[in-house]
Amino acid sequence: MTTPPRHDIALFFEHQFGTSPRLLEGVLGSAVLSPAVDDADLYFEYTVREHYSIEDGIVKKAGQDVSQGVGARIVAGERTGFAFTEEFDPKALTRAVESARRIADKSGNSAPVSVSRPGRPASDLYPVTDLTLDRPVPEKIAVLETLDRLARAENSKVVQVMASLASEIKTIQIVRKDGTIVADRIPLTRINISVIAQEGDNRQTGTYGWGGRTDFGGLVTSEKLSHAAREAVRQALVNLSARPCPSGTMNVVLGPGWPGILLHEAIGHGLEGDFNRKGTSAFSGRLGERVASPLCTIIDDGTIPGRRGSLNVDDEGTPTQRTVLIENGILRGYLQDRQNARLMGAKSTGNGRRESYAHPVMPRMTNTVMLAGESDPGEILSSLERGIYAVNFGGGQVDITSGKFVFSMSEAYYVENGRILYPVKGATLIGNGPEVLTKVRMVGNDMALDTGVGTCGKDGQSVPVGVGLPTLRVDGITVGGTH
C-alpha cells in the first residue's frame, strides 16, 4: 500500500487529491472571510489499516481499510462549524467549507491567504523505518500462529486462544488559518492475546496486549511473544482460583503500569479544557487548589518516543508537550486545544485531537502519568492491613460533572496483614475524582508505563492513549464485590 515518506507528504496529497497550493489558498480564503472567524483549518487524512485475527487455531480474518477525507472547520468564538468530504475535488472541498462557514453568521469578502510549505515537526517521536504494514502478510500471520501455539502449550486448561494484530499508518496534512501547513505520518501497531481457561464449569479469561508507534521488529521478538502468551495464560489460571470479591469501602494498593487508568478517569477527563471552559467539570475553577496528596505529581506527556499516546503534533498542528496537571498535590493546569485555550486566555497544550477527518477536534489526553515517589513497592504492599491489591484492569468511565468514576479490576488479590491471601474475582471500583487522590498514602518508586493498549472514548470518538503509574496505596475506595 502506498504511504508517502514524511518529506513528501504535501506532494502526496497534491498528487492524490489535486490539492495545489492555489486551490488551498482559494478554499482557505473563502473560509476566513469574516473578522468574526477566530480560527479555521483543513485536515487532510489518508489512513491505511490492516488487521489479522486468529481463533480456534485458524487465522481466518485478514482485512484492510483505506480511509481518506478532508475535515473543514471554522471557529468563531464559542461556535464551531464542521464539515467533511471524502470526495477530493475542488467543488466538494469548497462545499464543505461553505457548510462549515455558515456558523460565522456574517458575510463578507474572501480574505487573501497565502499557503506556506509544509512545516515538519521539529523532532520525530516515531522515526519508523520497519513498518508493520510493509512486512509480508505471512510474517504477520505467523505472529498470531505463534501466540496461539505458545498459549496452548503453556497449560492444558486453555480451551480458546484469540489473538489479533492491527496496524495503521495515518498521513495527515493540516492547513491552518494563517496558511501554515503541518504534516505528519503516524504509525501505530497493537498486538493482543486473549485466552479462556476452563476447569469443570469454571471458565475464566486472561489477556495481554502491547504495541506503540515503533518498528515491527522491535515489537515482535520471540521474547515478547512468549511473555505475552505466558501472561495471558497466567492471568486466566489465577482467575480460575479467584474467590468472590468483598464489597464496601476499603484500602487498596494498585500495581504499577496500566492501573494508571485511575488517573485517566479520576483526573484526566475532568481537566480537559472544554469542560472547564464551560464550568461543567468537578475541577472547574480549582486551579491552585489542593486536589491530591502532596505525594502526587501528575503530568500529561505527548512527547515520550514511540508511545501509543504520543504525537509529534496534535491534530491542530500544535507540537505536543509535557503538561504538569498536578504538582505535589496542587492543581496546576488543564489540557487545551486552540479554541478552548483562546476562550480561557490560555495556550494550547498540544492536546487538540480527533479520531479522523470525520470528527471535530476536542481536548484529549496523550500519555497521563504519575511520577515515581519514594516508597519501596514491597513496603507498600506489606503496609496493607486488610484490603485489595489490584494489578490489572479493564476499562473505566467517569461522570465529569459529579466527578464519580469507575474502573474494573481484571486481576486482584485479597490481602491481610501485608500478605496476599487469595485472588478475587473482577469487580468495579468507584470513587470521586477530586477526592480520591487526597487519600493516597504511599507512592512507589517503580513508575511504569502501560504496554501500549489504551484507547480513550469521548463523545463517540476513540483515540489511542497511554497511562503510567507507580505502585500506589489509596485509603478508602469503594470496591464493588459480591460479598
Added chain:
Amino acid sequence: MKTAIRDFDSGREAVSHILEAARRAGATSADALYVWTDEENVTVRKGTLEKIQASQSQGLGIRVFVDHAQSSISTRDLSRSHIDELVARAVAMARHTAADPYAGLPDELLAPAADPETLFPPETEIPTREALFERARLAEDAALRHDPRVTNSEGADCARSQARIVFGNSLGFLEGYRKSSYSLSCSVIATEGDSMERDYWYVVGPLWDVTKDPEAVGRKAALRTISRLHARRIPTGSFPVLFDPETARSLIGHFTGAISGSSLYRNATYLKDREGTPVMSEKVTLREDPFIPGGLGSRPFDGEGLPTRKKTIVDRGRLTTYLFDTYSARKLGRHSTGNAVRSLSDGPGVGVSNLIVTPGTKSLEDLVEGLSEGLLVTELIGFGVNTVTGDYSRGAFGYWIKNGTITHPVSEVTIAGTLDELYRGIVEVGSDLEIRSSINTPSLLVEGLRIAGE
C-alpha cells in the same frame, strides 16, 4: 437527494462492479456492502448556536473468498481503479489465510422477508438546518427555565441522518433499502450548595415527528438533573434493585451477547448448553421483531443477505434459541437465524434487530410503592460485565427507596452479582414499555443484588 458517487451511478452499480471485479481477480465468491449517509447535527448551548456538523459520506465493505479462505477490505475511495486494485489485493491476501471449512457465503439465495420499500416510512421533507437549530434551542430553553437550580448546560443537540444501504453477493443477491433517523437530546447541569450534577434526556426515531415536543425533552432533562442533587452513598448490603427502562435495556444487551453463536463456539459464554432451560425468571418473555415499521433496528435482510424473522428468544424464562449467523451456525451444526450483522470495516458477526420484553402490569410507581427498601437505578457506568464468566459489577446512580417512597438520590455505589442470578432474580416486569430504541424493555425489578457503598 443526490446519491451519485464518484465513478458509479448508484450503490447497486458499485456493488455489482465489485462482485465482477472479485470474480475476475480469482475470488470463488464475494459479497459487498455499500453505505451512503447524509447527516447534519446542530448543537445549541446557552441559547446560541455552538456547533454544526454536516457530512455526506459513503463507503464500501467487501469480503472475498478463495474457496474457504477469506479476507475483507473497506474503503471510502469509490473510484473504479482504486477498487479494482483493492479487490486484487484482497484476493492475494485471502490466499495467505488458512482455509476454514465453515467460512463462506450462506447456502442459499433467499428473498428479503419484507419489502424494503414498505419497511421504512416514506421520507418526509428533510428538515433544514434552521429547523434543527430551533428544536435544539427550544429543548435547552425549556430545561434552563424549568428550575433556578439548573445553572449550566452542556447543550442540546438535534440531528438527522439519511442513509442508503445496498448489499449484494455472488449468489445473485442484490437488494437495498433506505433509512432515516432523527434525534433530539439535552444535557444540563444543576447546582445547589456544593452539589453539582448532570443528567440528560433524549428522543430518537425514524420520523422527524419524534422531535415534535422539544420542551418535553428539555423539561425531562431538567427534572432528571435536579432530582440528582445532593446524591449520597448508602450502606453496603444486599437489596432489591429496580432498573428503570433506560438501564434495564443494558441488561438485555448483555444477554444477547451471551446467547450469540460466536460466543458459543468460542466457549466464551456462561450460557453454554442452556438452550431449552430457564435462563431468566418466568416473568420474562423476550421477542425479536425486525419488522417494526421504521424501528431503529428494523431490516428486511440480515448482514449476509438472509431474510430476517420474528422470533421468541426467551419464553417465560426459557431460552428458546441461540442466535446464529452463517459461520457460527455451520460450526455448530445449526442453521442461521438471520442474525448476521455487518458493518463496513467488520463482520459479519451475530447481532439483533429490534428486541422487546413483554410488559407486565405494574407501573414504575407501583413497583416503587411495593418496596420496603431498595435502589431505583437510572444510570450505570463502567465495563464490569463479563459474559464469559457471567460476573457483573458496575457503578450506579439512582434513588434510595424506603417504605415505598423515594427518600434521596444515590451515587458512588456499585451493584454486583452474576448475570445468571440477575436474570433469574427478576421478580417483576413493569408495564412501562416504550418503543424508543432497538432494545426495548419496561422497568425490571431484581431481588438481592450486592450494593457496595459506605
